[in-house]
């Protein structure tokens with residue numbers, strides 16, 4: 215595990231964008247695993263600037279997102295498809311045929327999970343998986359539980375996760391109760407993982423995830439078993455970590 219601490223959000227964003235664009239420059243047909251939430255916003259903005267400056271192209275790149283809410287109407291501004299469109303896809307040369315998210319509106323959600331796993335298998339290995347972490351240690355929407363699932367599945371979101379994400383909606387009632395998420399097995403299969411963590415409120419959970427016991431009570435703790443884990447933290451989130 216390689217931990218890097220950054221003094222400014224800008225420095226962190228640029229370093230993370232360096233890692234992603236460096237991979238795409240070396241391997242234009244790379245498969246990227248992407249995340250949503252507040253954490254990656256500045257990283258996507260940096261990738262868009264690089265694209266606009268002609269420094270990187272995504273024409274041959276494939277992307278897979280970690281998760282999607284169940285039941286948000288198509289085009290809802292808080293769906294993760296809309297988030298990805300608005301923060302990255304529409305600004306660069308990534309078209310829908312190259313960008314995959316689970317469909318949270320599929321009539322048969324179980325079948326949709328199987329379809330997503332087949333797409334993932336067909337694409338080969340994710341070369342770089344970008345991850346944030348929830349306050350309870352979730353990655354993707356793999357919530358703490360007595361057991362974790364390997365493949366894509368339906369999850370009931372924890373009340374604390376819905377409360378944390380309510381800031382993006384008009385009210386807590388509007389936050390979906392369920393989501394589809396890539397499983398822990400799919401995440402750990404990625405060749406490299408970049409975990410990004412920002413803010414004092416994440417200092418304890420990232421410390422617990424990376425230095426505490428490996429347990430399904432803290433899904434991110436399984437990242438300790440990954441052979442090529444990069445952890446980028448700001449100084450507040452990294453307060454308890456040695457880097």
Ligand SMILES: O=P(O)(O)OC[C@H]1O[C@](O)(CO)[C@@H](O)[C@@H]1O
Nearest residue numbers: 250251252253346347348354355
């Ligand atoms: O980056 P945030 O908004 O703190 O969210 C934490 C994590 O929870 C999720 O929103 C759930 O998928 C992730 O996308 C994110 O990495």
